[in-house]
Amino acid sequence: MSEERLESALEMPLDLERLDDLRIIEALIFASPEPLSEQALREELDEGVEVLALLEELATQYSNRGIHLVSIDGKWAFRTAADLAPFLTKYKIVKKKLSRVAQETLAIIAYHQPVTRAEIEDVRGVQTSSGTLDVLLETGWIKMRGRRRAPGRPITYGTTDLFLDQFGLSKIDDLPGLNELKGAGLLDGTVPASFEVPSSQKLETLMDDEVSLEDEDEGEE
């Protein structure tokens, strides 16, 4: 790229008048609040100045800089180079608390993984909006693990390492069990027998009734 740059720079006109015209065009376009048409530029320059040729020359000179001279609908403006967009984008971090529904869903996934959407709904007793799962997937705390070997081959969800990180758990077994929840006063009354903390061994690999997500063929058989 730098070689190209050198080349284009070497093409700079030695003709001073032409150089001045280039400078004027450059400044006019830069200072203009809107893209400038050739006509508008022509009006500012001496008659006979080949505006279009100069514009193209300028565009070439800027072609590998951080700013490009671009033509938008026949009007000219400077714009930052498209490839630099990532450097020009500012990321603002907005902290948001997980909604109660999302908290519940995340907890179900954590305690019951691998779990399908239907199973989540069964535990919650209400339908789960896809938005909730999307938000949770966005947090990076849950992932799609695979598909259940069952009619419809539903996707199974589970927690990620990031989840363990976020909640300060070293493994999924560290999630408090039934008795601990009771002990913490979080739980009283009857709890279904199905309540169990999945063991981390189970989580590493796909379960017997799970197939990998990529393994689409099997699903279509």
Added chain:
Amino acid sequence: MSEERLESALEMPLDLERLDDLRIIEALIFASPEPLSEQALREELDEGVEVLALLEELATQYSNRGIHLVSIDGKWAFRTAADLAPFLTKYKIVKKKLSRVAQETLAIIAYHQPVTRAEIEDVRGVQTSSGTLDVLLETGWIKMRGRRRAPGRPITYGTTDLFLDQFGLSKIDDLPGLNELKGAGLLDGTVPASFEVPSSQKLETLMDDEVSLEDEDEGEE
């Protein structure tokens, strides 16, 4: 001029990474509505990038173009070349001219800062109407800097970055004739010893005999 141009162009770095950093800096400054500080640029680039050196290189590359890269109290911005003013009249913002009194007061603040109202009056030999300071504060060229550690804790005034930008100065040391005035002792004399013209570094921070405006408590003691 064209020869100079060629020379500066030939100085373009062959090192691609450096070129990319130059391009990023170029784009960032171009996109910013306000002059960008070196610090702000540094935050966007990898650690260890010599931002100042790159900025100076960019400034050289632009030195004979229609747009210049200028430094305003350590902040950087693109500005059209002053010699092209006649071609850019259509962008002129018609502003109310400063009165003679305001001009004089602005000069006193610029050359004597940080300066109190009483000191301004001492130089001018007349009372300064609050209207004059209001007009100047409104331009954004001067600001209240702090309070002098002196009886009555008078407010001190100084110039802003906008002032430097407005008058094409890169730092307060660049005020025309500043050194001669200093040499002639015209910037000190009947005024307190602490009343000296600060260098650009000093402008950022309060002087020894200044306290911040917010620091009201100290005044009430």
Added chain:
Amino acid sequence: MTNQLPTQFDDQWTQEVSSENDGMTEDDRLLVELDGFEGPLDLLLGLAREKKLDISQISIADLATQYIDYINDLKKHRLEIAADYLVMAAWLVFLKSKLILPSEDEEAESPSGDQLAAQLAFRLKRLEAMRAKGTELMARPQLGEDFFAAGSPLGRQTVAKIEYKAELFDLLKAYSLLQQRQSAQGYKVKKRQVWSIKKARDRLSSLLGMSIEWAPINELIASFMGAETAQKTTVASTFGATLEMARDGVIEIKQSGPFQPLYVKSSNMKSSDVNSVTGSKETADE
């Protein structure tokens, strides 16, 4: 020495001073002139500039004389002169006298005439310098007039990145509440079997109707006692029913002592023989 003159300085003094020979009347001219000055220092500077271009070369004594003459001239025309101009004139008279007096009279504490003159010269030079710098600043190329910023800085696109917060406690709490909610939903309150008093009374009437003598109430109850859970309600209701029936005079109750079995029998036999079997039979027949 800080002076006050509320009028705005508009740099008219050169013009005004040089217009001495214009067709204006002298009074008008002087009035306009003084109005044009921003205080005594400014007037002094004006007078100095009229004499010489270089203020550092000017004689302060001469300048003082000039100023005093000028003010006296104004006074002659009985023009109103702002007090600070007069104060300056008085001070300059004092300065002149000091300059003329031999310096050995000077006390160490008060500044000499030369020092005062130097100070005044300094102030004049400083004011002139600042005035010049103001003009010089304004003559510089200015942003928005001679050079320009980008006409349409696009700024930087801001992308909001949502970072979700959640504590383990919140998660556990949510899960526990959920589980409790779910288990509460699964629990069905069984309908309690309640033996109503009316039912007990009906049953008792029919049983006593068949009985002709005192019958222990426990046995009567046992004959129609249902499930164990219903035991308490049956006993309670039957007892209530017997009391009700006794009040109505339908039956009679007897008990040999506290916590002893209760006996009941139909009372519709008018006979006082409570042991009469036939009586109770008749009652039952009715």
